Amino acid sequence: MILKTDDQVEMMRQSALLVSKTLAEVARDLRPGVTTLAIDKRIGEFVRDHHAVPSFLHYRGYAFNSCISVNDVVVHGLPNEGELREGDIVSIDIGVILDGWHGDHAYTFSIGDPGKDVMKLINVTKESLYKGIEKAIAGNRIGDIAFAIQEHTEKKHGYGVVKELVGHGLGKNMHEDPQVPNYGKRGSGPKLKEGLVLAIEPMINMGKRDVYTEEDGWTVRTKDGKPSVHFEHDVCIRKTKADVLSDYSIIEKAEAANANLWTISRKDTKIPHEA
Ligand code: MF3
Ligand code: CO
Numbered sequence: 642m643i644l645k646t647d648d649q650v651e652m653m654r655q656s657a658l659l660v661s662k663t664l665a666e667v668a669r670d671l672r673p674g675v676t677t678l679a680i681d682k683r684i685g686e687f688v689r690d691h692h693a694v695p696s697f698l699h700y701r702g703y704a705f706n707s708c709i710s711v712n713d714v715v716v717h718g719l720p721n722e723g724e725l726r727e728g729d730i731v732s733i734d735i736g737v738i739l740d741g742w743h744g745d746h747a748y749t750f751s752i753g754d755p756g757k758d759v760m761k762l763i764n765v766t767k768e769s770l771y772k773g774i775e776k777a778i779a780g781n782r783i784g785d786i787a788f789a790i791q792e793h794t795e796k797k798h799g800y801g802v803v804k805e806l807v808g809h810g811l812g813k814n815m816h817e818d819p820q821v822p823n824y825g826k827r828g829s830g831p832k833l834k835e836g837l838v839l840a841i842e843p844m845i846n847m848g849k850r851d852v853y854t855e856e857d858g859w860t861v862r863t864k865d866g867k868p869s870v871h872f873e874h875d876v877c878i879r880k881t882k883a884d885v886l887s888d889y890s891i892i893e894k895a896e897a898a899n900a901n902l903w904t905i906s907r908k909d910t911k912i913p914h915e916a
């Protein structure tokens with residue numbers, strides 16, 4: 642378990658913020674007809690324009706800048722020529738290396754209105770991430786984070802918690818110890834220490850928790866074909882409150898602005914200009 646100095650945490654904040662800014666940038670492009678490959682290209686350009694490199698590219702032979710997971714794809718969706726459609730949900734996961742430090746997080750967007758039940762899955766999954774973060778303080782254990790996420794999603798709402806994939810430590814490497822599962826027992830697992838940076842990332846299914854990996858070796862889907870949601874934050878463990886290095890507020894702003902544009906464009910039946 643590698644602990645970071647305050648200076649190193651500030652460097653990691655810059656990496657995390659670049660991921661947040663990239664997510665906010667592409668949030669404005671999300672609409673029916675856009676391909677996930679076009680979004681991935683934009684992600685690559687934006688990251689490089691900001692003097693960083695996309696960390697997923699070439700990782701274990703991965704060929705894209707990001708993972709874009711639509712509807713029943715849980716994570717590791719491969720960008721492709723498929724167009725987004727109204728009512729889709731799309732989780733975008735981006736990793737960067739900036740000055741040697743990794744940022745890695747994800748956000749699930751909707752294209753127009755995915756319906757009330759799917760909206761609830763999105764909201765509850767995001768809430769569960771914050772419930773986990775509340776427990777991410779020095780002296781607690783990994784199991785406290787995991788338990789909080791599982792309680793809120795599985796116990797309270799009956800959703801399926803994916804067990805095959807977990808969060809992780811983050812630093813000079815994309816994956817460092819310890820692993821951060823989204824299920825577990827309170828008070829179990831490694832003890833959290835100040836300066837530990839974690840990527841906490843609930844992957845929550847509307848239906849059963851079971852998933853499988855496609856022939857391409859990457860795409861993880863729900864077995865029952867029901868939708869799945871993924872949110873991820875980069876956080877540094879502190880004494881009384883975790884320091885969240887990533888910033889959803891800029892993503893949420895872009896998401897809301899894009900949704901507004903949308904309604905207007907639908908009424909006018911013409912496509913709005915890029916701002
Ligand atoms: N964000 C993923 C994780 O935390 C990594 C994606 S795998 C990649 O494990 F190959 F796409 F990089
Ligand atoms: Co991650």
